[in-house]
Each structure stands twice: as structure tokens, then as C-alpha cells.
Amino acid sequence: MFRSLTALSRVACLLAGVCLAIRAASAAEAPVGTTGTPRVPDPVAIEKTLAQLESSDWMLTSEAIALLAQWKTPEAVPRLTAMLDRRQEPWLAGAALVALARISGSNVLSKAAGLADDPAPEIRGSATEALGIIGGAESIGVIQRRLSDADSRVRYRAAAVYARLLGKDAWKAIAALVEQPPAEALEQAARALGYVGTAESRARIHALLVTNNVAGSSAVLWGLKDTRDPDVVPVVLGFLAGLPATSELAGPCMELLQSYGDKFLADPLVSVFETGNANVLLAACRLLYAHPAEEPAMALAAALDKMPNPSDDLVLAALAALSTAQASPVRHVDLFGRYLAHRNPKCRAKAAASLGLCDNADLYSLLRTSLADSETAVVRSALRALTRIPPESAPREGIVSYLGKVFERKPSDVEILRYALNLMATHGKPEEFPPALAALNPILNGKDGRLRYQAAVTLRQLGGQAMARQIAEAQGFLLDWMLIGTFFNDESNSGLTNAYPPETEINFKTNYVAHYVWTGLESKREEDRRAIGERNVEWQEWKTDQVDGRVLLNEAMPPPASLSVAYGVGDIVAPASSTVSVTVDSGDPFLLWLNGSRVAEVTNRTRASVQFSATLKPGDNRFMIKSCNVGGEWWYSVQLRDETVAGGR
């Protein structure tokens, strides 16, 4: 295991060293202004790097060469010259020569010119690179001779250097070379073509891209990275547009284009959009999304306007590209608005989302139709967009009336309803409480407890705490209770089976002596940390003001509420015999009686909700609940729904 890891790390280092050398060479020949000023190293770093030149590890040596070239360190010249003269490793010697050219310039011209005829192709290739750095007529003459070198790698390396120095004037000399370059020379051939920068060379680049296999096309794309010809962008975009969606080349294409940076991309993107070439537009949209800018965005919008029937993919990509902050979406409100009526729901949803970024748009008018869309995604996007605008700009008719259609959706559209409730809560006004209560009635009487609670909280937000009881009543909760407690309980909930007086008689005018227990008293003596006391308990009225109908026994009962039992009695009048659905929710074990008969119980300690059908007799009906608390929150709620009545109540 250790051995294989070491081998792997050596490969990684090797690659790193080679990359460093390549980077150093590239930096040497990069156009002015495209690279930053090399970092000025400190003397200690220079000293260490000079010493690293003598390393027995060739990877460290190559790294040192690259760094010293990048820093243009004069102190390195004697050692690099010696290394070149020793020729132990041809490619290391070649790297030393390139570094010398970078540091000393024309001082090594004669040496480089001489080595251009060296027997080793690595040295000849490096000499060509070195001469390219030095420049001048003499260098160009030597490089030109290498265009007919016996070794293809030297030939094409020379072609790339030659094209970089002469630009379009190099075409005549290299045209034949780049006609059908061998596989191993594709990268350098592409570099050469990129540096020529003419229509002919770009046509040849396109030909190389489309006629080679994946590896060959990748090499071409790689070779174009340093050339930064803005006019190559449409060529690559066109190539990208013709690729299958799953092509391995899509990544290298985008990588190349993105390496050009915003400065080099804006103008080519404008040109691409102005052509209106539908095939290229999709790739261009994706590039614009990654490198957003206002001017190409305007060109894209204009192109879309001219297209009679753009593909769905193109519409989606374009809407995404136009929705970034740098693309100024506020300038495309009309375009977004048009796509609200697109045949594809994904496009409609995206258009609605894009409109949400436009502060200047009258979204309530624009999105009214979207709220009635049959597709959930469209409605969701519209609601989210509306949530983003300030509450002050809510429609005059009121948010409740505006959202009316949304609340007529089927209850299974929970996500939509949640968004709508959120919008109502943030954008509604207090005077809208009555219509809101009516609009939300189906939810308040629905079976989804979480949605019902959100609706209740929304209504409370509209109407304030004063409306809480009305909200709870609309859900069928029993709100008015007579309560008595606390009676004794212990950690094993023995109070549940102890029948206290309310279980044998209910007389609201009677009081009882009851025991209670305090634990955790702050006494220094262990035996004094628990105390049992007795006190009179009597019935009290309790009108809950919780929107979820909870009777908070923690508040209603005298402290301590832990280790306690309480009874609650709730009366209702039924006009006729009827069957109701009863839901009891509680954080603690409980027993429930209806008209003196036990009808439900939960005897474990965890929170429980039970639902059952019960028959109410005509006239007075009495529920009594016994709730037993050990510790923590202490509450219960009782909800009645008449299942024979539409709407649940």
C-alpha cells in the first residue's frame, strides 16, 4: 500500500513539475497585459530555489527552473548555463535554455541559434521556443528553418512560435503544415492557427475540431487556450452547438471559452447573438449565464425577439442568462412577460421567476393569469415572485381577493397553498381578515394539520391576537372550559389511575383539598429537596386564546405544573342528534369522557393525537378530560367536526 501511494505521488509530482514548466513557458510568450507582474521573491526563496536546481530529483529541478525563469533571476544564469552544457537530461537542458532566454534575452541568441541544429529533438524544440522569446530577425530566420524539421514535434512547435511572432503573415509558411497535422502535433498546430487569427485559420480550426476524434479535438481546444483570439469564440460555440448533449467535449469547450474571461467574451457573444444562429445561441446563452454582461444580454433579447419559434431549451437557457444581476433583468420585463404564455410550463415558470427579479414591473397584473395556471410549478414560481416585492405594493383589491383562485385549488396542492398563505401573511392588511377567514375555511376544516395551523397563524397575523378565538372556533375547537387542579401525580403517572373527586361528581361550586409535590428544592439537605404540600383547589373558567385551540395547563394551573393532574370540562349544545369526528391532541396522557362515558384514552407518556367518531345527543353534551403531567409542556385540545355537513363543520 505504502509503495503504491508513493508511486502515485511521484506521478502527481511529475505532472505538477511538467505543468509548472509549461506554465513558465506560456507566461514567457503570453501577450503583454494578459499576465500579472511576476511576484518578486524574497532572497531566501531565491537561495532555496537556486539550491533546488542541484537536486537529484528531476521534478524538483524542473520546478526550480520554471520558478527562476518566471522570476527572471540573474543569479540563476551560471547554473542554468552549466546545466545546459551538461546535457544530462535533454528536456531539462531544453527547459534551462528557455529559462535563460527568459532571463537574459538576446544574450543567449547565438547559443539558442546554435542549439536549433542540435541532434536531440528536445533541444531543437526548446531552442525554437527560446528564439521565440528573444525575437528579432535572426531568431525568426532560424525558427523558419525549423518549420521543415525532420521531427514533427519540433516542426509544429516552430510553427506555433512563428505564428505568434508574425501573426497573419505566418500563414503562407505554415498553411501546408496545418492542413492535416499528425495526432501528436494537433495541440501545437491549433496554437499556430490561433495566433494567425484570420478567417482561413479559423476555418481550419473548425475543420480540425470536427474531423478529429475526442482526444484530437481536446488537443485542439487545449492548444487554443493561450492564443485568446476573440474571433475563435464563435467557432468554438458553433462546434459546441453541434455536439450531442452528452459529448465529452462539451466540458473542454466551455473550459476554453471561460478561460478567455469576460473581457474577451462580451464582444464575441454580441456577434454570436446578432447572427441569430439558433444552433449556436443555446451554447452562447450558457456562456452568457457563466459570464453575464449587459450588452450581450441585450443582443440575446433582440435575437429572441426575431426568432419565430425558439426551442424550449433555448428559451429556458435564455431566460436564465437574462435573469442574472449583471444582465439587468429589469430591461427585459416585456420579454419575460411574453413567455408567461409559452406552451411549455417550464418556460412559463422560469419567466415568472425572472419577473420576480424586476422591481419595476407591475407583477400583480403580469402574474394574475399565472396564478390560475394548471401547472403547479408555474403557480409556485408566480407566488414566489410576488413574495419578493414589498408589501406596500399589494393590489388595491387586497391580497385575499387577488389570491382567490389559488385557494380554490385542490387540497393536495399543499406547496402552493403554503406559498399563498405566506404571501397573504406578509402582504395582507387587517381589514382583509373577514374575507380571508372565509377563503381559508376549507383549509381550516381540512385534515392536513400543518397546513391548517399555518392558515390559522396567517389569519392571526392579519387580524391580530384579538381574532385568535374566532380563528380557533372556525376550526371547531372547544374553547371554553372549566378547569380544576392540581391533583397529585408522580413520575410513574399514577395519577392516571387514581380517581379524584371530579370523576365521581362535577360541582363547579365545590372545592377540594389536593396534594401537590415540589421536587428539586434548593435545600442543602437531600431529604429537604422534595416536599409534598396540600392546598384547596377549585373550578375556574378558562377561555383559551390559542389559534390551535390549545388549553395551556402550564398557565392555567397553580405551580408547580410538574407531577400534576388536572380536569377540564367543556359543554356544547347539539341542535339534533348528530355524529361528529372528535380529535383530541395532547402533550401528555389523558382520559376523555363524553356524557359520563369513557370514549378515548392515551396512557403512554408521549404526545398523542386520537380521532374517533362520537354521537351527540340533542341538547347539552359534556366532554371531560383528565390530563396527567410529569414534566415539561402541559396542554390539550379538543376539536369537533360534523362530518355530515359540507365543509366539515
Added chain:
Amino acid sequence: MITRIIMTAALLLASLPAPAAEGQVETAKLSPEVRVAIDRGLVFLASHQRDDGRIEGRGTGGRQHPVCDTALALMAFMVQGHVPGRGEYGKTMDAAIAYLVSVAETRLGYMGGSMYEHGLATLALSEAWGHSKNTKIRDALRAAVDVTLRAQNGAGGWRYQPQPVDADLSITVMQLVALNSAKEAGIAVPDQTIRKAVDYVLKCWNPAGGGFCYQPSGGEESPRFATTAAGVMSLIMSGQRDHPSTRRGLAVLVAYPDVKFKAGQKYFLYAHYYAVQDMYQAGDTFFQPWYSKIAASLVNEQWKDGSWNIEEGPIFSTGMAILILGVPYRFVPIYQR
């Protein structure tokens, strides 16, 4: 830690607003036994003053807390209506003030070994400032308040050290009282600081038990007497008299078993410094039965030399006991608001 918690409580009662009209305590009744007990206690305190003005004794384990003891003693004199520079204890109080000011001057405003002591000393100087012409008090107060403001942590509370790191209810209440008193004395205290501190106190309330925990989410199932008394007190004096947490906390204090009046309970003096003022603010029906029980308990605990020695040494205990017993005097300036 317990030591320091107990030390905190002193003087809290000195800084409460006047009771609500509907719950006002109509008559301040001090029995002859209580008057005598306070008189003897003050003599004991004065007899323990050193040359540099500090009033000091030995606390639990021989530890000394001169700033805490001096601040408590100073407040104890004020409870009975004594003022700096005049009368029987005028010179004693002047010297005690000079000592506290000198500590603030030499320690860039930070007084004492913990924020408990710092808060107590800030409170004592704030209350003394209205009765003294010593302008050094004002400068010391400004520096002390500055330390307190900078030590408030992100949650709104304070901890032992003057750094905005951690927080607990006990030290937070101490700073809240001190800041309110300093604000009344004319020292600039941002409203936001008070609001944040109140938020922290409310986070320490446990709705299940109805009491206040030492720290938020303290998980203390049974309400704690001492921290509940402190929490209620800080909310009342911060204008939250009708907050559900205040009302429920008050109910917890009342319902707490009568063992609370027995000296020997943990944090006995600390808890009752807050609790007696809670009851005072709640009105006569709360205060009178409560005061008679705690007064009887304390008088019974006094030693022959006039001191009490219930917790944290005789100076601390005597100062605290006098502050509890002296509530009906209402001579401390902040009572009169």
C-alpha cells in the same frame, strides 16, 4: 460559583421602581425587634471599616471580597436613611465611597474580582451619587458603566469576567439592575443594551415550570426559587411587570413551599434579596405575609454582636440581611421613583 452567585444578590432591592398603584404597599411596618436588629447590624458593619475605607470580613473558606462587602455595607447604611458626609455614619460612608472610587480609578473602571462585584459596586455608587458632592463618583461610574457595556455578549447577557463571551441569568440580572440605577443617576446607557438584556432574561424563562433557569434551555424541570426571584425582579424593574413570564414567576415564588423561609436553604440571602422586592412590587397582599415570615426568620438568625453569618461571611450576610429587613424604610433613592 455558588459563592459568587450568593454575592450577587445584594442591593437588588435598592433599585426597583415604585409599586403599581393597584398593588401599592400602604404602610411600612417595622416591628421594634426589626428596628433594633438593623441598628445593631449597622454598628457591626461600621466597626469593620479599615483605614482605606473598605468594609471587609472573611467569607467562606477565608476568601475576601472587599468590593462586594463594602458596596453591600454602603447600601445597608442608605437603606435606613443615612447619607454620605452627614450624621452618624456620614464619615463611614464617605470613606467607603472613596474606597470604591479608588478601585475604579486604578483598574480602568473595572471594580472587583468578578462582574458580580463590579455590578454591586456600580449599583452602590449610582445610589450614592445623588447624595454626595464627590464628583469622582460620576467619573468612576462612567468608567464602570463603560466596562459593563463592553462586556455584554451577543445574546444580551453577562458572565463572570468582563468579556463578551458567555452569559448567565444571575450575573445578567446584577448588571441589569446596576445599569438601570446608573441610568437613573444620569449616566448614559443605551436603551438597546437594556432591551437585549431583557431578551436574555426572557430566554431563561421556562414556560413548562414557570420559573427562570440559570441559563437558557437550562432544562430545570422544577422551578428554582433563587433564579426565579432574580428573573422576576429584573423584568419588573425593566418595565415588564405584566409580562406573562413575570406573572407566572411571581406565582411560582408564592407557591414555593415554606421551606424557602428557613435559613440554610441554598442561596438563601441571594434569593430573598430579590424575592422580598418582588413581593413589595406585587402589592400588600403579597408583601405583608411574606415580609413577616422572612423578617421573623432573619431576626432569629442574628448573632449577639449584631451580625448575621448565614452565608459568605458576616459582612456579606449582615449587609444582605439589613437590605431585606429594611425594605419598608424606602429611604434608598431609587425606591422613591
